[in-house]
Amino acid sequence: MRPIRLPEPPNSSGMPEIFEGGVNVIRRAVVIGNGFAGAENQSIGLIRALGLSDSYTAYHVIRPRGGYNEWLRWLPLSIHKIVEGIIQQLLGNSRFAVKLEKRMTPLPAQNYGSIGLSSILEADAKHIASIARENFDKEGLLLVVASGWDTVSVASSIKRLAPQNVFVIQIQHPRTRLDRFDLVVAPRHDYHALTSQGQEEIPRLFRRWITPREPPGRNVVLTMGALHKADSAALRIAASEWHDELAPLPKPLIVVNIGGPTRHCRYGADLAIQLAGSLHNVLPSCGSIRISFSRRTPQKVSDVIFRELGDDPKVYVWDGKGSNPHMGHLAWADAFIISADSVSMLSEACSTGKPVYVIGAERCTWKFSAFHRSLRERGLVRPFTGLEDVSKFWSYPPLNDAAEVASRVREALAERGWNLRR
Structure with a gap:
């Protein structure tokens, strides 16, 4: 009698799927955030692009906030905490300390909760490195993704404490010692100081203090803009969730995102007045306009917008x-108008392939001016003048930095004999 051949099981290696591929497969990740959504969304965006959005743990670095800490926020995080502890011991509950707190408390004492990641686990390098080592035989390599200046010391310490058990990616240029990380993800405009134009803008006396001072090495991945989590899957979900509110609006739907002035993109109520006037000019070619502000938007800017446009039925x-x-706006908008200060909002809008107009780019200097120039050269954005017919659609290949960085991450892992969970 001919023997019966049973079908091979889905996992022919005979071991549970979690062990397939051994310790060389990455199945888990840690995200280290700094409490600000603009930075943390970059890490989450990369985690999503790598297919690990359902298997990561979020941690925060917690910088002391409020009171005299606002004078100390330029210190490295570890030194800031030491100085803050000394001040607390010296001042205690003295009358002077209480008076100082009352005069200098514009921000809450914590930087988590509604801002950025919802996790309130404080990032401890020794603890995370210990988890990576102790669970290595069972769960394999730990991917660590961090973003923001305050996360640099934590992420680099994890790499130092568990070099064989982690792969550390630092998003946003750490300025020094790039060899402390497996990969560094930085926008091209961070290297503006090395260009001929950048050199002309720096007085010779200060050039030695400007970083980076060397071209990007093999472990640096350059992007056009900022990474973010507004990928196609997220936008499909948002389109469904916001369908009832946004789908019925008259077309074209123009979304206006207003940020706030920065050191290198200075403006005030004058730009708000210019924007309001330009929006009045394009109203005839609009079906509807929806305007949003960021947490950085000054009151004087939002007041102008409310006063000039708040009563218009189209707005x-x-x-x-x-x-x-x-x-929902990213999913349903037909075009965007965005203030020049926000790299994140511009990067998100340019990932849709829809028309993106920028207001205020002429007020930006230094590397932010270089960023806007690169967007225009690639045909991703156009200046907003108020003379446009915004009903005319134009497009471009969508900006997809997260996917490109994810591809480089996979290549770097493969070079070391590692790969991501499929």
């Missing part, structure tokens, strides 16, 4: 109450 200005419509 809706989000007042910050209820669910944030940002993702």
Whole structure:
């Protein structure tokens, strides 16, 4: 009698799927954030692009905030905490300390909760490195993704404490000692200081203090803009969630995102007045306009927008109450108008392939001016003048930095004999 051949099981190696591939397969990740959504969304965006969005743990670095700590926030995090502890011991509950706290408390004492990641686990390098080592035989390599200046010391310490058990990616240029990380992800404009134009803008006396001072090495991945989590899957979900509110609006739907002035993109109510006037000019070619502000938007800017446009039936200005419509806007907008200060908002909008107009780019200097120039040269954005017919659609290959960085991560892992869970 001919023997019966049973079908091979899905996993022919005979071991549970979690062990397939051994310790050389990455199945888990850690995200280290700094409490600010703009930085943390970059890490989450990369985690999503790598297919690990359902298997990561989020940690925060917690910098002391409020009171005299606002004078210390430029110190490295570890030194800041030491100095803060000394001040607490010296001042205690003295009358002077209480008076100082009352005069200098513009921000809450913590930087987690509604800002950025919802996790309130404080990032401890020794603890995370210990987890990586102790679970290595069972769960394999630990991917660590960190973003923001305050996370640099934590991420580099994890790499130093568990070099054989982690793969550490630092997003945003750490300025010094790039060899402390397996990969560094930085925008091209961070290297503006090395260009001929950048050199002309720096007085010779200060050139030795400007970083980076060397071209990007093999472990540096350059991006056009900022990574983010507004990928196609997220936008499909947002389109469904916001369908009832946004789908019925008259077309074209123009979304206006307003940030806030920065050291290298200075503006005030004058830009808000310019924007309001330009929006009045394009209203005839609009079906509807929806305007949102960021946490950085000054009151004087939002006041101008509310005063000049708040009563127009075509215009809706989000007042910050209820669910944030940002993702719904990205999904449903026909075109965007964005203030020049926000690399994150511009990067998200340019990932949609829809028309993106920028206001205020001429007010930006240094590397932010270089960023805007690169966007224009690639045809991703156009200046907003108020003379446009915004009903005319134009497009471009969408900006997809997260996917490109994810590809480089996979290549770097493969060079070391590692790969990501499929």
